[in-house]
Amino acid sequence: MSLTPLHDAAAVPAVHPTDAGSLGVLLLLVIGLPALGAAVLLLGGRRTDKWGHLLGCATVIGSLVLSLVLFFDLLGKDAGERQLTQDTWTWFTAGSYKVTFDLLYDPLSAVFLLLITGVGSLIHVYSVGYMAHDERRRRFFGYLNLFVAAMLVLVLAGDYVGVFLGWEGVGLASYLLIGFWQHKPSAAAAAKKAFVINRVGDIGLSLGAALIFVTFGSTSFTVVSAASEHAGDGVLTAIGLLLLLAACGKSAQFPLQTWLLDAMEGPTPVSALIHAATMVTAGVYLIVRSNFIFSLTEDARTAVIVVGCITLLMGAIIGCAKDDIKKALAGSTMSQIGYMVLAAGLGPAGYAFAIFHLLTHGAFKANMFLGAGSVMHGMDDDVNMRHYGALQKAMPLTFATFAVGYLAIIGVPPFAGFWSKDKIIESAFADNFVVGLCALVGAGVTAFYMSRLMLLTFFTKKRWEKGVHPHESPNVMTWPLIGLAVLSAAGGLLLVNDWIVDWLTPVVGEHAEEHLSVSPLVMSLIALLVVALGVLVAWVFVGQRDVPREAPVKVSFVTRAARAELYGDAFNEEVIVKPGWSGVRGLAVFDRGFVDGIVEGTAASFAGISSRFRLAQNGFVRSYALALLAGAAMVLLALLAVNFS
Amino acid sequence: MDVTPFIVLSAILFTIGCVGVLTRRNAIVVFMCVELMLNASNLALVTFSRANGNLEGQIAAFFVMVVAAAEVVVGLAIIMTIFRTRRSASVDDASLLKY
Numbered sequence: 001m002s003l004t005p006l007h008d009a010a011a012v013p014a015v016h017p018t019d020a021g022s023l024g025v026l027l028l029l030v031i032g033l034p035a036l037g038a039a040v041l042l043l044g045g046r047r048t049d050k051w052g053h054l055l056g057c058a059t060v061i062g063s064l065v066l067s068l069v070l071f072f073d074l075l076g077k078d079a080g081e082r083q084l085t086q087d088t089w090t091w092f093t094a095g096s097y098k099v100t101f102d103l104l105y106d107p108l109s110a111v112f113l114l115l116i117t118g119v120g121s122l123i124h125v126y127s128v129g130y131m132a133h134d135e136r137r138r139r140f141f142g143y144l145n146l147f148v149a150a151m152l153v154l155v156l157a158g159d160y161v162g163v164f165l166g167w168e169g170v171g172l173a174s175y176l177l178i179g180f181w182q183h184k185p186s187a188a189a190a191a192k193k194a195f196v197i198n199r200v201g202d203i204g205l206s207l208g209a210a211l212i213f214v215t216f217g218s219t220s221f222t223v224v225s226a227a228s229e230h231a232g233d234g235v236l237t238a239i240g241l242l243l244l245l246a247a248c249g250k251s252a253q254f255p256l257q258t259w260l261l262d263a264m265e266g267p268t269p270v271s272a273l274i275h276a277a278t279m280v281t282a283g284v285y286l287i288v289r290s291n292f293i294f295s296l297t298e299d300a301r302t303a304v305i306v307v308g309c310i311t312l313l314m315g316a317i318i319g320c321a322k323d324d325i326k327k328a329l330a331g332s333t334m335s336q337i338g339y340m341v342l343a344a345g346l347g348p349a350g351y352a353f354a355i356f357h358l359l360t361h362g363a364f365k366a367n368m369f370l371g372a373g374s375v376m377h378g379m380d381d382d383v384n385m386r387h388y389g390a391l392q393k394a395m396p397l398t399f400a401t402f403a404v405g406y407l408a409i410i411g412v413p414p415f416a417g418f419w420s421k422d423k424i425i426e427s428a429f430a431d432n433f434v435v436g437l438c439a440l441v442g443a444g445v446t447a448f449y450m451s452r453l454m455l456l457t458f459f460t461k462k463r464w465e466k467g468v469h470p471h472e473s474p475n476v477m478t479w480p481l482i483g484l485a486v487l488s489a490a491g492g493l494l495l496v497n498d499w500i501v502d503w504l505t506p507v508v509g510e511h512a513e514e515h516l517s518v519s520p521l522v523m524s525l526i527a528l529l530v531v532a533l534g535v536l537v538a539w540v541f542v543g544q545r546d547v548p549r550e551a552p553v554k555v556s557f558v559t560r561a562a563r564a565e566l567y568g569d570a571f572n573e574e575v576i577v578k579p580g581w582s583g584v585r586g587l588a589v590f591d592r593g594f595v596d597g598i599v600e601g602t603a604a605s606f607a608g609i610s611s612r613f614r615l616a617q618n619g620f621v622r623s624y625a626l627a628l629l630a631g632a633a634m635v636l637l638a639l640l641a642v643n644f645s
Numbered sequence: 646m647d648v649t650p651f652i653v654l655s656a657i658l659f660t661i662g663c664v665g666v667l668t669r670r671n672a673i674v675v676f677m678c679v680e681l682m683l684n685a686s687n688l689a690l691v692t693f694s695r696a697n698g699n700l701e702g703q704i705a706a707f708f709v710m711v712v713a714a715a716e717v718v719v720g721l722a723i724i725m726t727i728f729r730t731r732r733s734a735s736v737d738d739a740s741l742l743k744y
Contacts, residue, residue: 617744618744619740619743619744620736620737621736621737621739621740622666622667622668622736625666625667626667629663629667
């Protein structure tokens with residue numbers, strides 16, 4: 001939907017995106033198929049139980065096929081024509097404003113479409129096996145389809161209001177899926193927490209969109225991008241900061257990061273699809289999509305970089321101390337998204353690399369989450385890595401695919417993560433030494449915690465619970481793992497000839513070349529050295545020692561802080577919740593003392609006066625008669641006074 | 646025609662009735678005083694009717710008489726009932742309906 005004045009000469013975009021024409025139907029179908037699937041599964045009730053999961057998979061795979069068709073069509077066009085719009089319908093007209101629902105399909109949306117439907121399809125297939133024994137499997141697929149549809153709306157919307165629609169849609173789906181096992185109080189609480197913290201970020205998006213509308217008279221990307229140069233610096237910075245707040249909420253960035261680790265209460269495919277590959281990257285998408293704002297405001301970009309740096313280090317440190325395999329991976333997700341946000345904050349030098357890392361991360365992190373799900377499947381849903389060990393023989397296929405993801409995330413060439421992370425570290429050093437150092441240290445810590453995770457899970461000695469017999473997962477779960485492993489290994493191909501950079505140029509503008517004092521090769525070697533150091537430390541401190549089955553209690557301050565997620569919750573509790581409570585309590589006292597005092601005091605005084613007057617009703621007829629007489633006399637006197645005055 | 650004597654008489658009768666209602670305790674006497682006041686007002690109405698040369702005051706007087714007759718029927722019945730239950734015709738004794 002774009003809020004465009006009906007008659008406004010200023011609202012003519014400088015870039016003229018071509019109408020999608022016959023492809024418009026495909027665009028609508030890409031969103032429509034999963035939406036239809038969700039509607040059928042959620043409204044159809046139990047009669048769809050038998051084939052519900054098959055329909056759920058079919059709609060997303062159908063979307064994937066359509067996305068591929070659209071992608072290759074876009075690939076065949078000239079770079080300048082790679083922007084298709086599709087007007088769908090006018091939502092409503094209010095006064096002189098028309099609210100329409102427009103889709104925008106450009107290179108950025110295209111890669112997101114492939115990521116969402118591609119990873120989405122694999123995870124849907126995987127879920128058929130993972131949720132096989134859940135009696136609410138059909139509902140699960142309904143929610144997953146709803147999520148995919150909402151996420152597609154988010155990335156295909158042609159303006160901020162449409163993005164907001166998708167943004168809230170994925171938030172809803174995330175809430176429903178985190179709390180899918182609602183019989184567990186922890187899952188219900190985690191779902192609520194995610195929802196509430198996301199509301200804080202949503203304020204940023206809604207206010208940002210409102211400010212954009214006030215400033216530019218439209219929220220359409222094409223209109224705003226054409227007009228953003230003429231806006232004032234202060235306004236642009238304010239918009240940038242509001243959009244950053246939105247990104248922080250959705251992408252679990254500091255200071256709104258605390259919900260992501262709790263979100264791991266949801267089923268593992270959900271963690272893989274929503275809380276690793278797609279939804280949590282929506283913040284990065286928003287920043288890159290709003291490049292026409294961020295490119296013009298140095299201050300907001302600095303804030304973005306700072307948030308990214310803090311989060312990438314925080315996530316990495318938290319990942320080091322968690323024994324819960326999914327929470328360790330969630331810390332890692334936070335950290336990797338920190339990298340993307342950092343890259344997006346670098347401006348024209350980093351947008352393409354942010355998206356590149358987002359794509360490779362989508363593949364390898366989904367791969368590892370699904371691998372973790374496979375491990376949990378074999379270990380009777382135990383998530384504690386201290387109860388794992390030596391699983392590489394019991395689950396060879398899971399191990400092999402997980403290892404590919406592992407090599408990708410720590411950045412070993414030629415796996416995908418090496419290319420994407422290396423580019424970010426290079427650009428960060430080119431921008432600022434401290435920022436680059438953060439990224440480099442983060443890479444080392446990443447290598448440490450991922451190696452720790454690998455060692456605890458697949459190597460070291462058996463520490464299994466009694467009665468647990470690890471076994472390889474069924475084919476329907478391992479095939480998606482293989483698919484994602486292939487993507488994790490080959491994702492670096494996107495960088496051949498700088499393809500991804502050129503591809504995104506129509507959206508994010510010309511790529512700014514960084515000026516690094518050392519050659520990129522030296523930089524890569526340094527990064528690899530740091531990674532090797534991280535792996536070595538993990539090997540010495542985890543691989544060579546006996547791992548206790550219970551987490552040691554006497555640990556350093558740093559470990560304790562990391563286990564407590566760097567006191568993010570405690571901070572919120574002290575700084576936001578408690579003052580909020582005191583404020584509310586103060587208001588309650590004010591309400592009871594002052595407001596109620598006025599109301600009840602008025603009532604009480606009337607009651608007091610009445611009880612005095614009541615005594616006049618003494619039951620003696622003669623006193624009533626006297627009152628009557630007095631009244632008549634008064635009326636008479638009044639009449640006389642009126643008549644003879 | 647000089648209305649003064651009639652009006653004076655009417656006023657005297659009304660005052661007697663009024664004082665009677667306020668001071669006497671016996672319900673029958675109070676009742677009779679009420680009748681006295683009604684008749685005083687009737688006298689005034691008829692006097693002014695005569696003085697003004699139309700019949701409106703006399704019609705009003707008839708109305709008052711009819712209402713007074715009806716009122717006597719109901720009022721005496723109430724007084725009788727009260728007397729039967731309480732063995733007293735004092736208006737001050739019948740003071741239960743109060744705060």
